[in-house]
Amino acid sequence: MQTHSYPAARAPATPAARRSQRKQVRAGELLDAALALFVEKGYAATRVEEVAAQAGVSKGTLFLYFPSKEALFKAVVHENAGRPLADAQRQVAEYAGPTAELVHEFIRRWWTQYGGTPAAGLTKLIIGEAANFPDLARYYQGEVVQPSHDLVRGIVQRGIDRGEFRPVDAKAAAHLIVAPLAQLVTWRFSLAPCCPPGTLPDPQALLAQHADMVVRGLSLHAPETA
Structure with a gap:
């Protein structure tokens, strides 16, 4: 039985x-x-x-x-931007593959976990209201902006240390990598709703090209500029 x-x-x-x-x-x-x-x-x-x-x-x-409303806003930032960023930091720390692939993976995940979500509207909000609410701007800088730049700088430095990327100023490179991401979400929550369809390419296709250009620019075998 x-x-x-x-x-x-x-x-x-x-x-x-x-x-x-x-x-x-x-x-x-x-x-x-x-x-x-x-x-x-x-x-x-x-x-x-x-x-x-x-x-x-x-x-x-x-x-x-x-x-308070300020405490509520800070909690919103922490939950919707700070927490995903902490997850990204763990994912990058655990990544074992080539750094070029890590760059592509990081930018893809940035879109799915933040850039393509409602939370990305916080970027546009803080840009628009930072001057009027400097305490909130400083909180956002410490919770989101600086850790994001530190994470990307670490990815670039990883590639340099492993002999995969040519020696560059990793801090400056991080600014150049992050700036188009911030521009994309600012556009998404400001001009995009008012513009004709097709004005901006598909975000994921645009980000894939951005990642490709970043990797090519950092490649150890990239031609030197004058």
């Missing part, structure tokens, strides 16, 4: 565990609502009452999670 084994029944969640799960879900809903409104309206024009209403809670409930 054939016997069957069944997994042990999972113990029901405790009241404390259920409360913790509800808090995590609600915090996520508030962050999603805040991201959508910040990107659509900008930081100054977004009111916490609107965020709470869009998330289906009261303003008082929102303040239980985030004590």
